[in-house]
Amino acid sequence: MKIKVLGPGCKNCINLEKNTRAALAELGMEADVEKVTDYGEIAGYGVMKTPGLVIDEEVVLSGKVASAAEVADLLRAATK
Template identity: 45%
Template sequence: MKIEILGIGCPKCKQLTANAEEAVKELNIQAEIGKVMDIDKITEYGVMMTPGLAVDGKVVSSGKVLNKNEIKTILSGGGCEKNNSGSCGCCGN
């Protein structure tokens, strides 16, 4: 599993990274956590508000610092993070 934190290194991005690391550790799963800090690459993902979280190339959250439990739910297949309109940012559900 590849997890990417999309952001320019702001405090919120750093907190999301820490939360993702904790979630991976608690779930005891194999995952590579990387950072995408290039603004052009971030916008290629369709993320206009950081931080963003992508799992295996799909954006599952943007503009919000997910807590550890929210990330654990996403990583364990429990769903995506809904946006303000109530639909998922990655699959539209």
């Protein structure tokens, strides 16, 4: 599984990455987590409000910081 956290490195982006890593740990899942800070690449995903979360090249979240529990739900849905 490949996960990308999209954003320029702001506090919200950092918190989303932290919550994503916490959700992975809670679920006992392993994934490559990458931070994407390039505005062109972020826009390429169609994300205009950061932070954004991409799981296996599918945008699953944009414009808000999801809690670890919300990210865990997104991860479970992505593995079905």
